[in-house]
Amino acid sequence: MARGSKSFAMASKLFDPTTRERAWLLYAWCRKCDDIADGQDHGGVLSGVTDGPARLADMRAHTDAALRGEPTGDPAFDGFGLVMRECAIPARYAHDLIDGFALDAADWRPQSEGDLLRYCYHVAGAVGCMMAVLMGADPADEATLDRACDLGLAFQLANIARDIGEDAAAERCYLPADWLAKMALTPATLMTAEARPRLTVLGRKLADMAAAYEESARHGTGALPLRAAWAVLAAAGIYGDIAREVARRGGAAWDDRVVTPKHEKLAWVARAGVQIIGRARRWPAASPRPATLWTRPR
Numbered sequence: 001m002a003r004g005s006k007s008f009a010m011a012s013k014l015f016d017p018t019t020r021e022r023a024w025l026l027y028a029w030c031r032k033c034d035d036i037a038d039g040q041d042h043g044g045v046l047s048g049v050t051d052g053p054a055r056l057a058d059m060r061a062h063t064d065a066a067l068r069g070e071p072t073g074d075p076a077f078d079g080f081g082l083v084m085r086e087c088a089i090p091a092r093y094a095h096d097l098i099d100g101f102a103l104d105a106a107d108w109r110p111q112s113e114g115d116l117l118r119y120c121y122h123v124a125g126a127v128g129c130m131m132a133v134l135m136g137a138d139p140a141d142e143a144t145l146d147r148a149c150d151l152g153l154a155f156q157l158a159n160i161a162r163d164i165g166e167d168a169a170a171e172r173c174y175l176p177a178d179w180l181a182k183m184a185l186t187p188a189t190l191m192t193a194e195a196r197p198r199l200t201v202l203g204r205k206l207a208d209m210a211a212a213y214e215e216s217a218r219h220g221t222g223a224l225p226l227r228a229a230w231a232v233l234a235a236a237g238i239y240g241d242i243a244r245e246v247a248r249r250g251g252a253a254w255d256d257r258v259v260t261p262k263h264e265k266l267a268w269v270a271r272a273g274v275q276i277i278g279r280a281r282r283w284p285a286a287s288p289r290p291a292t293l294w295t296r297p298r
Contacts, residue, residue, distance in 0.1 A: 005027075006262075006265075007235065007238045007239055007260060007265065008027065008235060010234070010238065010265050010266075010269065011231045011232075011234045011235035011238060011269075012024065012027075012231060013231075014227055014230045014231035014234060014269065014272075015135075015227055015228060015231050016225075016227050016228075019134065019135060019136075019225075019227070019228060022083045022086070022087065022134050023131065023134060025079035025080060025082065025083045026080060026083050026127075026130060026131065026134060028075070028076045028079055028080070029063075029066075029076050029077060029079065029080030030097070030127055031076070032074070032076035032077070033059050033063075033097070033098065033101060034101070036055050036058070036059050037052070037055060037056065037059070037101040037104060037105065038104070052104075052105035052106075053105060055105070056098070056101060056102055056105050059098060059101065060098055062074060062077045063077065063080070063094055063095075063098060065077070065081075066078060066080050066081030066084070067081055067084060067091050067094065068081075069081060069085060080094075083134065087133055087134045088133070088139065089130050089133045089134060089139070090129075090133070090139055093126040093127075093129045093130045094126075094130070096121070096122055096126040096297075097122060097123065097126045097127060099122050100119060100121075100122025100123035100126070101123070103119060103122065104172075109173060109174075109177065109187075110174060110175075110176045110177065111176060111177045111178060112176050112177075112178055113176055113178075113179070114294065115176060116160075116174060116175075116176050117153060117294040118294075118297075119156075119174065120152070120153045120156040120157060120160075121149060121152070121153065121294075121296050121297070123156060124152035124153060124155050124156035124159075125149035125150075125152035125153050125156070125296055126149075126152070127152050128148040128149045128150070128151050128152030128153075128155075128217075129145045129148050129149055129152075129296075131148060132144060132145055132147075132148035132220070132223075132224075133145075135224050135225065135228040135232075136224060136225055136228060137220075137223055137224065141223065142298070143220075143285070143289075144220045144223040144285075145296075146220075146289055146295070146296060147216060147217050147218075147219050147220025147221075147289070148217065148220055149296045150213040150214075150216040150217040150220075150289075150293065151213070151214065151217035151220075151232065151235075151236060153210075153213040153294070154210045154211075154213035154214040154217060154236070154239070154240065154243075155210075155239050157206050157207075157209050157210035157213065157243065158206075158207070158210045158239055158240065158242040158243035158246070159242075160174045160175075160206055161203050161206035161207055161210065161242075161243055161246045161247075161253075162242050162243075162246055162253075162257070162258045164190065164191075164199065164203065164254055165191055165254035166257075168187065168190050168191045171187075173187040173190065175190070175202055179202055179205070180202075183198040183199075183201065183202065184198070185198055185199070185202075191254070196251045197251060199251075199254075200250050200251045200253070203246050203247065203253050203254075204246075204247045204250075206243065206246070207243040207244060207246050207247035208247070210240065210243035211240065211243065211244070212290070212292075212293065213293065214236050214240045214243075216289055216290060216293055217232075217236060218233065218236060218279070218282075218283040219283040219284065219285060219287050219289070220232075220285070221233060221276070221279050221283060222279055222280045222283065222284070222285040223285060226276060229276050229279060230272050230273060230276045231272075233271075233272035233275050233276060233279070234265075234268050234269045234271075234272035236272075237268035237271060237272060238260050238264075238265050238268045239260070241260045241264060241268070242258050242259070242260060245258045245260075246258055
């Protein structure tokens, strides 16, 4: 986790020791699967793969073996299986995540905003649901899992906003085709100087969507133990700043990679420590989830 995501690594330190180690093991499996799918090393530069279906089949086989409690010979998968059994995390979420990798392996592209959000669910929202159960949420508490999914969506939308240039260099585009059409853009013209003002509009749209899902997610923290809520609120702020910085930079957002500096991460840790005290009042669990937000599949 320290190599793959400094933001998540810092937030994970706020968990109690058992939850922290379980989060590390779940992250290790997510990171390993992502690296297998994209030919990366701890989320580094996309290298591209020519054997996507074979990689996906191997990933599924190792995951299913781990879920059955069978040794795989790979610590990332074996640790994942241990956590899934200890925390009684529904296996459907692991399968949903792999289905997201399958979309990338098939060179899938979103045609609409709904398509984009379904993809975000598969590659991040499902992880949010697994993390919620790992932290102590009831697997049958659909309302809390909806909020956990929202945080995953917020994180992925921030990722997409930040990585538009990197994705374009790897011949990927997660901006919906109908968004591009309205802006008279194509994946091929996306990163041209002439397109930058129009691309800025779409970057800010992604940032606004991320902010809405981040705010919704905060209403689920009341169902979590104190230290887990602290970690979640810190992570939400730290990662949310990525989307906010993309919006702030405007046309310069893709000149270099947006990151949240360490001092700002520490500030969010402190801020979240204050927020956990009044979270039930500020973000009541009974507050209706906005009808305008996309709802995860049941």
